Amino acid sequence: MTGKRISGIVFRMALFLGLLAGICLAAGCKASDSLPAQPSQEDLIVVGFSQVGAESDWRNANTISMQEALSPQNGYRLILEDAQQKQEKQITSIRNFINQGVDYIVLAPTTETGWDTVLTEARNAQIPVIIVDRMIETEDTSLFTCWVGSDFLKEGTTAVQWMEENLREEPLKIVHLQGNLGSSAQLGRTRGLEQGLQKHTDWEVVFRAPGDFTQAKGQELMETVLEEGLEFNVIYSENDNMTYGAIEALQSAGIEPGKDVTIISFDASSTALHMLLEGKITYDVECNPLHGPRVQAIIEELEAQKPFSKYTYVEETSFDRSNTTEQLIESRGY
Numbered sequence: 001m002t003g004k005r006i007s008g009i010v011f012r013m014a015l016f017l018g019l020l021a022g023i024c025l026a027a028g029c030k031a032s033d034s035l036p037a038q039p040s041q042e043d044l045i046v047v048g049f050s051q052v053g054a055e056s057d058w059r060n061a062n063t064i065s066m067q068e069a070l071s072p073q074n075g076y077r078l079i080l081e082d083a084q085q086k087q088e089k090q091i092t093s094i095r096n097f098i099n100q101g102v103d104y105i106v107l108a109p110t111t112e113t114g115w116d117t118v119l120t121e122a123r124n125a126q127i128p129v130i131i132v133d134r135m136i137e138t139e140d141t142s143l144f145t146c147w148v149g150s151d152f153l154k155e156g157t158t159a160v161q162w163m164e165e166n167l168r169e170e171p172l173k174i175v176h177l178q179g180n181l182g183s184s185a186q187l188g189r190t191r192g193l194e195q196g197l198q199k200h201t202d203w204e205v206v207f208r209a210p211g212d213f214t215q216a217k218g219q220e221l222m223e224t225v226l227e228e229g230l231e232f233n234v235i236y237s238e239n240d241n242m243t244y245g246a247i248e249a250l251q252s253a254g255i256e257p258g259k260d261v262t263i264i265s266f267d268a269s270s271t272a273l274h275m276l277l278e279g280k281i282t283y284d285v286e287c288n289p290l291h292g293p294r295v296q297a298i299i300e301e302l303e304a305q306k307p308f309s310k311y312t313y314v315e316e317t318s319f320d321r322s323n324t325t326e327q328l329i330e331s332r333g334y
């Protein structure tokens, strides 16, 4: 293209834009008229969110849900900090949020204990703290404004009830893969199984270890079980990602998951439900990660000084082959 031709095009574009601006001016319109109104930076509600990590499908769905709900379009500036499953990192993040003077702190706590000091600092700074997902253990419940999450003991007892109803024929030799120790999700799901073990003398745990809710650790633990030559007919895995790892290990050893061994899992993320349809996972207890809109609703209530509930448990269900379809998986959003 010649220089002359380029300058011709530039000239015509400038003329077109000039005309457009002229029409706009005459019609009294602004550049922003066609766009939805965006709240200005100063109007945004600033939320510091200390997230556990990125250890699982559940966690990733939870992070996305929070980002989508607490977005600039909805009037929020979200400061997201990933703690890589370490409580010390969360404590540092909360102190940073306090220093930055955020409007709200949202905490998804790694473990239940050890929060009193830092949450007292947040209370002294008059920053409301909303706890999501797992719970904290404290004598002083005024240290947090409210909590929203799952009933993890109920999830455990749901799994045990299914085992009682569906695995009656033989004594159960259970491999128990735990989540990271001291987290509500681990404590509740483990307690549920413990209660089942107390009721059933022919149920036995042949192996139990924490796999930190990750696929890599789930696989590693299952490889150990296989190397040790332990006998088992049930895997009770406290989340889907550890289950994926365990399934890898079983398949590499020529054991058919779901057929040679019953697999009980938690979360019911879409990948896991597809595995359930393929027959690899036998039963999956749902844990709902979509807390973003719930936290948004809580903040809106607080902003409007409306009454709100201190504790909100989310509705959850469970899945086996009898109630799972491709259509249902697609409709769930995680």
Ligand code: GYE
Residues within 6 Å of the ligand: 055, 056, 057, 058, 059, 133, 134, 150, 185, 213, 238, 239, 240, 241, 266, 267, 287
């Ligand atoms: O089950 C697991 C995640 O706290 C409910 O944490 C959450 C659990 C979830 O890593 O996959």
